[in-house]
Amino acid sequence: MCELLAMSANTPTDLCFSFTGLTRRGGDTGPHRDGWGVAFYEGKAVRAFHESGACASSRIAEVVQTHPIKSEVAICHIRQANVGSVCLANTHPFIRELWGQYWVFAHNGQLTGFSAEPGFYEPVGDTDSETLFCDMLNHLRAGGGRDLPLADMVQMLVRLSSSYAARGVFNLLLSNGDWLFTFCTTKMASITRRAPFGPARLKDADVTVDFEAETTPNDVVSVVVTEPLTTDEQWDVYQPGEWRLWQAGEVVMKGSVPVQTQLGT
Secondary structure (H helix, E strand, O other): OOEEEEEEEEEEEOOHHHHHHHHHOEOOOOEOOOOEEEEEEEOOEEEEEEEOOOHHHOHHHHHHHHOOOOEEEEEEEEOOOOOOOOOHHHOOOEEEEEOOEEEEEEEEOOEOOOOOOOOOOOOOOOOHHHHHHHHHHHHHHHHOOOOOOHHHHHHHHHHHHHHHHOOEOOEEEEEOOOOEEEEOOOOOEEEEEEOOOOEEEEOOOOOEEEHHHHOOOOOEEEEEEOOOOEOOOOOEEOOOOEEEEEEOOEEEEEEEOOOOOOOOO
16 A cells, blocks of 8 residues: 655644655555655645655655755655556646645545546546546535635535545545645544654654754644554554544544445555
């Protein structure tokens, strides 16, 4: 399966520690060697890096690990291909513009018998994930508008996610830069770090960080992943069908919908 990583914070924060742990799973401690990508929101813009090879041996991934790019929202994905060829066009996260904002999407899973209706947005690659993203944006574009209240927008996202989850595994990260929407059908976990901060140790690399030395007492930083990245922290595990909307590191809306337990990821 692929693995996901996202961050929501109340102040520009780098992802170096978590990204370092995730990259080891991309061809070293894990089999996800079929591409990787990460997108950082910087104001209204998005700084993105993509490669079709393994991130564990990537010089570009090494630069991202060691260069502290500050962001309030970031989304990352490492790929183990099941639908679509191994190529740059098929690497997540995918990015599109809607209503004057860049929307960033990453997906873990596989759907059975899904075909999108024709619409304004079309996939560039041949993955079911990018097709899902385009289908989701086409529904939002047709059924909403830039002035749609956030609560109504979220309910549309929940309805769409529920319909996709009925066809298979649908673990989702989605953001427009203002918020981060997450939806789980099989595996997802999160952690929120706030004062008093302490140390943390990665599971997949011999790296420990003292967050107290890297933060201020007002900082709130939340990380959402497929599998917990650290060995000495308590992660909050999502339940199948659970969704959460994050803003500035906090959960501002949440809920759950019925989903069938799916085999495979």
